[in-house]
Amino acid sequence: MEVMHADEEMMDLRRGPWTVEEDLLLVNYIANHGEGRWNSLARHAGLKRTGKSCRLRWLNYLRPDVRRGNITPEEQLLILELHSRWGNRWSKIAQHLPGRTDNEIKNYWRTRVQKHAKQLKCDVNSKQFKDVMKYLWMPRLIERIKAASGVSPAITGVLQNSPSSHHHLIINDGVLESSSTVVSRPSSESSSFGAVSSFSESFEAPPATVSGLPEGADSGGLCGWPEEQSLMSPGFMEFDQAWWNGDMISDGLWNNVEDSSWFL
DNA sequence: AAGATGAACAACCGCTCCCGT
DNA sequence: TACGGGAGCGGTTGTTCATCT
Structure with missing residues (x-):
């Protein structure tokens, strides 16, 4: 049931889903x-909508x-x-995914990423x-x-069958690159770590410079992580050792990971 | 076949910032 | 400097559709 606000009722403003006729009015007017100047645009185009609504629709x-449709793995990685x-700077993130809107990325995060976190309890x-994203999802x-x-062509990488190897995402000069590797656990734990060991094989790829980042995008060093929130912050090697020893991720969490196929 | 449930996406709302007056 | 309108951002809600029971 549509609830109409008092001021909207007075001005006979429409809310809710847009009709084809409204879309045509908006597209033709903008063309x-x-x-x-969205408020005046709405009036002059003959749309009984708020300027905000017109802007959002456009x-x-x-x-x-x-761009519409499925978020590609490349885009997921970038997100x-x-x-x-x-963090939740959706519009800033969207600037680096051409054709994707902040709304779409926000929805992706809420419906997919948060769901996975919920699954993992x-x-x-x-x-x-964040460790799961770093060591499982992104690899x-x-x-x-x-x-x-x-x-x-988008990813440069060398996977080594080494417990201390990692994927590195590198963003330099508007180029997203991934170099090296992935983490696998010792064979003694392989039974509960199959999902990880399955991609701890070696591969080599030629250097690449393809990415979703526009020319001139800001960049960082290793993975471009200047802030403390970085998944691959400086000093991650020390951190990894602790993680490796089982201090960071509980067995319960790993069981949840094993139980779900979300990262596939 | 029909209702229940959940995922995905579209749209709205409140707030803040910016800029012109 | 204060004020008001426009624009943008992030959070939230509503709607639709597919899947499950």
């Missing part, structure tokens, strides 16, 4: 007059360069990376979950990207 849906750096902002995404394209 002829350009975007901006930016999130009608804009010709808006995880950038969110670990900037941990908070999405917890260290544990798995890289593996998927590699598998999908033979040798991925």
Whole structure:
């Protein structure tokens, strides 16, 4: 049941889903007059909508360069990376995924990422979950990207069968690169760690410079993580040793990981 | 086949910031 | 400097559709 606010009732403003006719009015008006000044645009276009509503409809849906459909593994990787750096700065993250809107990325995070955290029975902002993203999800995404394209042009990587090896995401000069590796646990624990060991094989790929980042995007060093929120912050080697020894991620959490196939 | 449930996505709301007056 | 309107951002809610029971 649609609830109409008093001022909207007075001005006969519409709310809720947009009709095809409204979309046409908005698109045609912007084609002829350009975007901006949304409140007056709404009036002059003959739309009984707020300027806000028009702006949102245009930016999130009608804009010709808006990309729709499934978020690709490359985009997922980038979202995880950038969110670990900037947190819920959706519009800032969206700037680095051409054609994707902040709303879409926010929805992706809420429906997918937070769901996975819930499945693992941990908070999405917890260290544990960040470790899962860092050591499982992101490497798995890289593996998927590699598998999908033979040798991925987007990802540079060397996976080594070493317990202390890692994936590194490197963003330099607007280029997202991944180098090296993945973590696997000692064979004594392999029974509960199959998902990880399955991608702790070696591969080599040629250098690559493809990414979702636009030219001139800001960059960092290793994984571009200047802030303490970084998944791969400086000093991660020491941290990893503790993680490796089982101090960081409980067996219960790993059991949850094993039980779910979400990161595939 | 029909209702219940949950995932995905579209849209709205409140707040803040910026800029012109 | 204060004020008001426009614009943008992040959180939240509503709607639709697919899957499950």
